[in-house]
Amino acid sequence: MERKWECDNPLRRQAWSAAINATLRVLEGKWKIVIINELMAAKGRPLRFSELERLIPDVTQKMLIQQLKGLQQDDIIRRTVYPQVPPRVEYALTTLGHALGPAMTALIDWAELRHQHEVNGMDPRGVSDDGRVER
Amino acid sequence: MERKWECDNPLRRQAWSAAINATLRVLEGKWKIVIINELMAAKGRPLRFSELERLIPDVTQKMLIQQLKGLQQDDIIRRTVYPQVPPRVEYALTTLGHALGPAMTALIDWAELRHQHEVNGMDPRGVSDDGRVER
DNA sequence: CAGTATCCAGCTTGATACTG
DNA sequence: CAGTATCAAGCTGGATACTG
Numbered sequence: 001m002e003r004k005w006e007c008d009n010p011l012r013r014q015a016w017s018a019a020i021n022a023t024l025r026v027l028e029g030k031w032k033i034v035i036i037n038e039l040m041a042a043k044g045r046p047l048r049f050s051e052l053e054r055l056i057p058d059v060t061q062k063m064l065i066q067q068l069k070g071l072q073q074d075d076i077i078r079r080t081v082y083p084q085v086p087p088r089v090e091y092a093l094t095t096l097g098h099a100l101g102p103a104m105t106a107l108i109d110w111a112e113l114r115h116q117h118e119v120n121g122m123d124p125r126g127v128s129d130d131g132r133v134e135r
Numbered sequence: 136m137e138r139k140w141e142c143d144n145p146l147r148r149q150a151w152s153a154a155i156n157a158t159l160r161v162l163e164g165k166w167k168i169v170i171i172n173e174l175m176a177a178k179g180r181p182l183r184f185s186e187l188e189r190l191i192p193d194v195t196q197k198m199l200i201q202q203l204k205g206l207q208q209d210d211i212i213r214r215t216v217y218p219q220v221p222p223r224v225e226y227a228l229t230t231l232g233h234a235l236g237p238a239m240t241a242l243i244d245w246a247e248l249r250h251q252h253e254v255n256g257m258d259p260r261g262v263s264d265d266g267r268v269e270r
Numbered sequence: 271c272a273g274t275a276t277c278c279a280g281c282t283t284g285a286t287a288c289t290g
Numbered sequence: 291c292a293g294t295a296t297c298a299a300g301c302t303g304g305a306t307a308c309t310g
Contacts (some may be wrong), residue, residue: 003240005175010190013176017169019246020239028163030283034152040140041148049292055145060284065293075249075258081268086291087290094258099248104155105138106241111154113234114210123210123229133216165303184272195304200273221271222310 023103026074031059031067036100039077039093046080046090076100158238161209166194166202171235174212174228181215181225211235 007013027033038055039047047055052064059067068091071077076097082088117123142148162168173190174182182190187199194202203226206212211232217223252258 003236003243005172005236006178007176013172014169016239016243017172020168020172020242021165023242023246023249024159024163024168028159030156033155033159037140037148037152037155041142043141053292060286061293062285062295063283066283075252078258078269081292083266083268084291085290087293089292096249096252096258100245101138101140103238103241103245104151106238107155107158108138108151110235110238111158114158114231117210117231123213123231131218133218134213188272195306196273197275197305198303201303216272219271220310222273224272 026071026076027100029067029070031056031063032071033104034059035064035067035071035091036076036093036097036104039091039097040101040104044092046092049089049091052091071097161206161211162235164202164205166191166198167206168239169194170199170202170206170226171211171228171232171239174226174232175236179227181227184224184226187226206232 007016027036034056035052038052049064049068052068053059053061056064068077068079072079075094077091078094080090080092082090142151162171169191170187173187184199184203187203188194188196191199203212203214207214210229212226213229215225215227217225
């Protein structure tokens, strides 16, 4: 169901903006989406730290840990330590993390739409007959 | 329709991550969501620069212009200049900008779900019987 | 009215080296 | 294996002053 944006209440709009921004803050960070994506593709099977390193070749150890910590603090992933030598640490999506699915598909859908606009060259800019300028 | 994340193709996963990240880059910036939100609430009526300033009290002129420029470059909003004295500049959502609606509602929905989790205290952490540690 | 121009503090990312 | 520590570069946001 499409939500209506015909909202004349400014406080309501503020609340929506704040909610969206809060979600974006959780997702932003160069590697967070990649991490979440790998965990989703794993279909519930937890991934070890070394597996994530292998699946995401370009990330540095420092960044991977940093982003994992962030996701953990926002309750998107769960970290489990098995007290062994050598150590074994697994990461898995929480319920909340798994619930990001619809939002992520919506973002992908928009990206695809955008790609089509680029190809077709929609919404052209230029100078109108009556002197208005779009730039 | 829920998209399946059971994607065994690593290149496909990479493409998805890249698409989502590209969308996030467009949306991120402290005031962009607020601006888009106000333009959506205006139901197609363009807003003047001064109107946006009034609707978003905490933003500085510099930031408002900067964020508007960014949105314009990503083809989310269209800027129209009316050659008058004093100058008159209007901003409106493009087709692509308007199409952000579903993605934004998905982000709001997740934010609401998250709020409920906070209230209910889901996915608790702690030490398991068998020695595993979640922290 | 609708911007520009400067300067500056803080955060994010990355390279690199080291460790229980 | 799974981290920590340190340093440095670049980007983001904000305060402030000025302008066609």
